[in-house]
Structure formats: structure tokens, C-alpha cells
Amino acid sequence: MSERSSVFIYSKHDKESLDKKSKVEDALIHEGFTMTSEDKTANIIISIGSDGSFLQAIRKTGFRQDCLYAGISLTGKHGLYCDFNYTNLYEMTQAIRNAELEVRRYPLIEVAIDNHQPFYCLNEFSIRSNIIRTFALDVHIDELLFETFLGDGLIISTPTGSTAYNKSVNGSVVDPLLRCFQVTELASVNTNKYRTLGSPFIMSGDRKLRLHVHQDGNDFPSMAADNEALGIHQVENVDIRLSDRTIKTVKLKDNSFWEKVQRIYL
Template sequence: MNERRNLYFYTLKDNKTLAQADELSHLASQYGFNVVNNSNDANIIVSIGGDGAFLQAVRNTGFRQDCLYAGISTTGSLSMYCDFHIDDKEKMIKAMTEEQIEVRRYPTINVTVDDQSTFKCLNEFSIRSGIIKTFVLEVHIDDLHFETFRGDGMVISAPTGSTAYNKSVNGAVVDPMLPCLQVSELASLNNNRYRTLGSSFILSGERKLKLEVVQDGNDYPSMGMDNEALGIQHVKQVVIELSGEKIKTVKLKDNSFWEKVKRTFL
């Protein structure tokens, strides 16, 4: 941390959060940090809010590879991406002054739509029917046609996203030290015509997943990247793979991923 002194706060624009950010800016300045107004000038980016604010901070600052990200929770408790709470300033000061933090690296996902536009995700990519009707996806793993899916959609998550949308549809929680993709179904239809695996499956980080949208009158799937909708219609093909790039986040030495999972769910 000693070589990283340029700090940028990513906040919601409501008066309460702005006041909290102002207070934290004064505190950081007292301990030798330079608070900047442009994220491009920062080598530490701190979100104030919850996990949603953290995901927005990473996305809106361009998934920076050359800086650290940290999250400060303003809700009732800590969360998966937030190691600090807004009311526990003593903990923040100790982390800054006594070198109690480590760097944690989280893999990201690349999503390429129709061989044209590529987007990144930290948690997950989701594709769903845009209307109240099932739709069909041809699922390919590398060059293998794996299955024909009919249902509400699919969620493809990175390891850190395994505790989010993926978990809510009975996917497995995956250790973020494993570079992989997890594919989870949303209400698949299984009968004599359509047959899917019927469970989540995990792909090595070396694999490539391709989803082809079968055009049968429902060719307007709704797609999401983390907590943001992707406004593209008439989608024919989506390719998902690990990007090879990782987001560096602040980790307290006594707050591992599995300690977070235990605190959040058990």
C-alpha cells in the first residue's frame, strides 16, 4: 500500500453518501493519501455502498488492471466485496497504517456478442427470454455441440459470482482460486424433444462456451452483465470465456473468501 497513495471514491450521488465520502476523504488525507477527482489518476479505487456499488465501480472505471479496488459497506453488515463498514473507521485506519491487508485477484469474464462487441463481467453474464415464453439455445463447448436448451435462460458465472445469481438457482459455490466458468440453467424444459444436463456444470478456464439463439419468433433475449442490462437486440450468438485478466481487490488478512461465505450464508 505504501506505493499506492492516489485514492478515488466511487459513490452514489445522494447527499448522505456524498457526505460520507467527504468524511472519508478527510480521514484519508490525514494519513498521507491523495484523494483524486478522476478515477484515471487513481491507483486505489474505493466504492461506498454495497456489492452493487462495488460492481458498478469496477465497470465504470474500466476494469482497471493497474490499481486496487476496495469496498466500504453502508448497509447493516459486510458483504462479499466489502471488507470495511462505514462506521468502523478504526478498522480502516489500522488497515492503512499497519499493513493488515493482502491483495486478492478475481478472474473476469469476456462476453462477445455476434463477433462484434466484447464486454467484461466480474460476477456473471445472464441471458433470458425477453418475453413470457421459453426460448432455445444451442450450447457448444469449444467445438462440441453439447445440448439444445429450451427454458427461461442461463447464468454463466465467474467463481466470485457463484455466490450471487448463480447460487439462487442452486449453482455451486466455487473457490475463486479456481479459474473457471459455471453454467446454470433457468427453468429448463426436459422432454422427448429437448434434453439438457439438468444441473449446473463447471468449465475449465481454458474452455470456450458458445450459445446460439434459435430464431423461432422469440429473438429478443434479455442479457445482463453483473447488475447491468445489456441493450442489444436481435442476438444470434454469444461467446463466453475467461478473459485472462484479473481484478485486484483489497483483502483483510482475517477475512478470506470462505470466511465471507460463512458470515453471509451460515
């Protein structure tokens, strides 16, 4: 990692977070790294906080393809994306010094809503009814009208995002080495008129998914990209695919995805 020496650190702006950011900067400077206040000039982007902070860091810096991302947890525990712990900065600096790091590439999904600019998600895209009633979606896989969904909404998750919102509604946990994405229902209603598969399903990364919102007065759904709400109002079509882009993250060699899942959930 000697050629990757310029570091940008993303954190909250409260006093406690800024104090901890300063200590991380001091530890990295001691190891020969240089700090930059401009994320566009950094080779490494580090988030300080939680997995949520890591997601924000990636989104705020534009899902860059030409740098490495790393997460430092402040909670005392490693997270799914945070391989390092603030309480043991020595471990982090020694791992860097001794090249005990690996680079992992996590897939993104690309979402396009009507004529708006497409955007990316590292965890998931969710779409839900914005009023206290169900809403209907036609679910198209490639050119096939697969099902008509009636219920609270749908979650479309990446493999790494499969352990987040998706898992909380009984979606499958998916190995991030698989090039795929997952569709999971939120409280579907199955009747003679509306019929869905009734279980999560995993799609090849070569597939395309289109969600058509029925224009029946409930066409103002609540939507989120990872942990950020979207300000788009009236929606007709949502097109989703697995992006060719990936996020490169720094991880410890003895901290695989399944070791993280075991540590967090078992």
C-alpha cells in the same frame, strides 16, 4: 501500500452518500493519502455502498488492471466484495497503517455478442427470454454441440459470482482460487426434442462456450452483465470465455472468501 497513495472514491450522488464520501476522504487524507476526482489517475479505487456499488465502480472505471479496488459497506455488515465498514473507518485506516491487508485477484469472464465489442463481468452474464414463453439455445463447448436448451435462460458465473444470482437458483459455490466458470440453467424443459444436463456444470478456464439463439421469433433476449442490463437487441451468437484479466482487490488478512461465505450464509 505506501506507493499507492492516489485514491478515487465511487459513490452515489445523493446528499447522504456524498456526505459519507467526504468523511471517508478526510480519514484517508489523515493517513497520508491524496484524493483525485479522475479515476484514470488513481492507484486505488474505493466504492462506497454495497456489493452492487462495488460492481458498478469496477464497470464504470473500465475494469482497470493497474490499480487496486476496495469496497466500503454502508449497511453495517461486510459484503462479499466490501471488506470495510463505514461505521468503523478507524479499522480501515489502522489496517492500512499497519499493512494488515492482502491483495486478491478475482477472475473475469469475457463476453462477445455477435459483432459487438466484447465486455467483462465480475459476477455473471445472464441471458433470458424477453417474452412470456421459453426460448431455445444451442450450447457449444469448444467445438462440441453439447446440448440444446429450452427454458427461461442461462447464467454464466465467475467463482466470486457463484454466490450471487447463481446460488439463488441452486448453482454451486466455487472457490475463486479455481480458474473456471459455471453454467446454470433457469427452468429448463426436458422433452424428447430438447434435452439438457439438468444441473449446473463447471468449466475449465481453458474452455470456450458459445450460445446460439434459435431464430424463431424469440431472438430478442433480455441480457445483463453483473447488475447492469444490456441494450443489445437481436442476438444470434454469444461467445464466453474466462478472461486473462483479473481484478485486484484489497482485503483484510482475516477475511478470506470462505470466511465471508460462512458469515453471510451460515
